[in-house]
Amino acid sequence: MIEFDDTADLGVLHTRRGRLDLALAHHAGSAAIAGGLGDHRLRAIALGGVGEVLHLQGRPAEAVERLTEALSLLDGDAESIAPLNTLALAYRDLGHLDDALRTARAAVGRAAGAATLTTLATILLRLGDPGTALAHATDAQRLATAxxxxxxxxxxxxxxxTSLAQYDRAHPHARQALTLSEPGYRLLHGNAMTALATLHHCAGRPAEAHLHATRALQIHQETGHLPGEAQTHLILAHTAPGEFRAFHLRAAFTLFAQLGANFRA
Structure with a gap:
């Protein structure tokens, strides 16, 4: 039991610090330990961690498999909220938006907290409903403690x-995410850099977009966050000096092709 707790805790720590390969290894190890103990609840928790990391690595089809297995073992108890929430994100990234919305609403129905409301907001934004998404995201920010x-x-x-071209309103939120993520949340720090790059690119500020995208790219490459890496290459394909744009466009195309294969895995 102590061995499981230690391994699971390392999985969580490595996930937050953006060491995704190590996180996956520790969560998979936790699942194996729990399986050896015959403890279905602990195995489900570990599989939820595996699913979260697979989703972050841009492998949503594999994430759905692990998360679905985790949920089948948890049978609707309180510990099912986190894997259910991640399952909604994986469905979103697969483009299965009806499944994503249904799953996100189920997660909110069990616990209307910051994490579940944020996920629901991202799906509603993808569905073209920024107004409702904004209401849920605002509630999520109010409820967030961690x-x-x-x-x-x-x-x-x-x-x-940013999607509403409200760049002056977007900027303080992006800066807050950047500041909060700096002390130890490496993957989220890369996402904050990417958000700033996207904001500046959409606002017609290519120099600022290039600066933040370059920094974001380095972080995404360190962490193995392929969706972020692909997105930043795409921004750099529009904002880098002319002689480098073709390189970034090819890199983005290659990564999106790889992600597409992952989605169909």
Whole structure:
């Protein structure tokens, strides 16, 4: 039991610090330990961690498999909220938006907290309903207590305001996410840099977009966050000096092709 707790805790720590390969190894190890103990609840918790990391790595089809297995073992108890929430995100990234919305609403129905409301907001934004998304993201920011919840809510508010061309409203949220994520949340820090790059690019400020995208790219490459890496290459394909734009466009195309294969895995 102590071995499980130690391994699971390391999985969570490495996830937050953006060491995704190590996080995946520790969560998979936790699942194996729990399986050896015959403890279905602990195995489900570990599989939820595996699913979260697979989603962050841009492998949503595999994430859905692990998360679905985790939920089948938890049978609707309180510990099912986190894997249910991640399952909604994985469905979103697969483009299964009806499934994503249904799953996100189920998660909110069990616990209308910062994490579940943020996820619901991102799906509503993808569905073209920024107004309702904004209401949920604002509630999420109000309810958020943990640093990672505040960061995720701020990033979602940034995305919503950017989509509405409300760049002056988006910028403070992006800066808050950047500041909160700096002390230890490496992957989220890369996402905050990417959000700022996207904001500046959409606002017609290519120099600022290039600066933040360059910094974001380095972080995404360190963490193995392929969706973020692909997105920043795409921004750099529009904002880098002319002789480098083709390189970034090819890199973005290659990564999006790889992600597409992951989605169909």
């Amino acid at each position: 640093a990672h919840e505040r960061i995720e809510a701020s990033l979602t508010l940034t995305a919503i305001h």
